[in-house]
Amino acid sequence: MKVIYLTEENKNAVDELPPLSLAIGYFDGIHIGHQKVIGTAKEEAEKRGLHSGVMTFDPSPKAVLGNPEKVKYLTLLHEKKQRIQALGIDYFIIVPFTKEFSKLSPEQFIEQYIVQLNVKHLVAGFDYTYGRYGKGNMNTIKQLSENRFSYTVIEKMMVQNEKISSTSIRNLIKLGNVDQVPAMLGRHYTISGTVVHGEKRGRTIGFPTANIDVDHRYVLPKDGVYAVEVFVNGQWIPGVCNIGFKPTFHNERRQRMIEVHLLNFQDDLYGESVNIKWYKRIREERKFTSVDELSKQITRDKKQAMDFFNSISSIDHR
Ligand SMILES: Cc1cc2nc3c(=O)[nH]c(=O)nc-3n(C[C@H](O)[C@H](O)[C@H](O)COP(=O)(O)O)c2cc1C
Numbered sequence: 001m002k003v004i005y006l007t008e009e010n011k012n013a014v015d016e017l018p019p020l021s022l023a024i025g026y027f028d029g030i031h032i033g034h035q036k037v038i039g040t041a042k043e044e045a046e047k048r049g050l051h052s053g054v055m056t057f058d059p060s061p062k063a064v065l066g067n068p069e070k071v072k073y074l075t076l077l078h079e080k081k082q083r084i085q086a087l088g089i090d091y092f093i094i095v096p097f098t099k100e101f102s103k104l105s106p107e108q109f110i111e112q113y114i115v116q117l118n119v120k121h122l123v124a125g126f127d128y129t130y131g132r133y134g135k136g137n138m139n140t141i142k143q144l145s146e147n148r149f150s151y152t153v154i155e156k157m158m159v160q161n162e163k164i165s166s167t168s169i170r171n172l173i174k175l176g177n178v179d180q181v182p183a184m185l186g187r188h189y190t191i192s193g194t195v196v197h198g199e200k201r202g203r204t205i206g207f208p209t210a211n212i213d214v215d216h217r218y219v220l221p222k223d224g225v226y227a228v229e230v231f232v233n234g235q236w237i238p239g240v241c242n243i244g245f246k247p248t249f250h251n252e253r254r255q256r257m258i259e260v261h262l263l264n265f266q267d268d269l270y271g272e273s274v275n276i277k278w279y280k281r282i283r284e285e286r287k288f289t290s291v292d293e294l295s296k297q298i299t300r301d302k303k304q305a306m307d308f309f310n311s312i313s314s315i316d317h318r
């Protein structure tokens with residue numbers, strides 16, 4: 001897959017693009033709806049003898065037009081790229097989203113970013129908007145295309161009476177309902193990070209925990225205990241994760257930590273890059289009156305996680 005970072009400066013130099021069937025969108029998460037949009041662009045490319053492409057924006061329009069600290073993501077740009085590549089797309093075009101760019105009229109956007117980039121077929125979701133104030137939409141596209149390109153609009157996709165959307169998925173995660181995510185995302189929610197040093201207490205209470213530092217832009221599951229898998233040394237290892245502030249040991253909410261005790265594992269993990277896959281919420285984080293009470297509870301958490309993984313391995317949901 002060829003990756004093109006389309007800055008204002010190099011935009012005019014990118015005239016060597018072949019005729020494209022292009023999927024367009026922000027595509028946070030590359031959920032089931034996004035996969036349909038991108039898959040359709042690929043199918044149309046094959047039917048029409050075009051190359052396939054995906055156009056996205058970076059940073060997100062919401063971050064540029066709103067408060068960037070408040071915007072959380074399901075996928076960072078490098079993960080989006082990997083997932084789009086895995087879908088077999090030829091060109092990944094990243095448009096830097098700036099305040100200037102957001103002021104283009106719908107007509108200017110279509111001229112400069114669709115027609116001039118040699119797009120012959122365009123695919124987007126039914127609610128996709130473009131141009132200043134998002135005034136351009138998929139109803140006005142026919143007129144703006146002036147028959148220079150054809151297009152497909154992907155209808156709304158629903159799961160259990162709810163529209164599949166990145167916002168709905170982010171909300172499920174924020175509520176801790178990570179087990180409901182695959183119905184919309186098409187996979188379990190996964191984030192990446194690095195194993196860092198903690199307070200060195202874990203091993204003394206019988207449960208060493210890998211403390212995982214993750215990018216602050218990820219949406220995080222609600223504080224509590226979860227059954228997870230961690231990708232380390234080329235394999236997925238089951239574990240129990242606590243996300244929160246360890247109220248048993250700290251009265252103030254100083255720093256939210258993500259810590260995983262891996263089942264049947266005893267290697268050194270410091271400095272390792274890992275992925276965490278969120279399967280199921282087990283309980284809330286609590287303040288225990290003693291370390292002993294906490295240890296007993298972690299033993300029960302471990303048992304619950306093990307039972308959970310045994311129950312899904314028989315039907316292989318992984
Ligand atoms: C499965 C699991 C559940 C946990 N639940 C809680 C909890 O409910 N309350 C709490 O204060 N700490 C909880 N912890 C965090 C422990 O307090 C923490 O792992 C321990 O203090 C070790 O910290 P360290 O890795 O920084 O040394 C939990 C940890 C694990 C692995």
Ligand SMILES: Nc1ncnc2c1ncn2[C@@H]1O[C@H](COP(=O)(O)OP(=O)(O)O)[C@@H](O)[C@H]1O
Pocket residue numbers: 195196197198199200201202203204207208209210211260261262263264265266267268269270
């Ligand atoms: N089963 C395991 N699960 C998680 N980490 C483990 C495990 N076995 C060994 N480790 C190692 O122990 C470290 C955690 O020990 P811990 O005493 O909790 O220290 P820290 O407070 O630095 O996290 C991990 O970062 C990893 O290197």
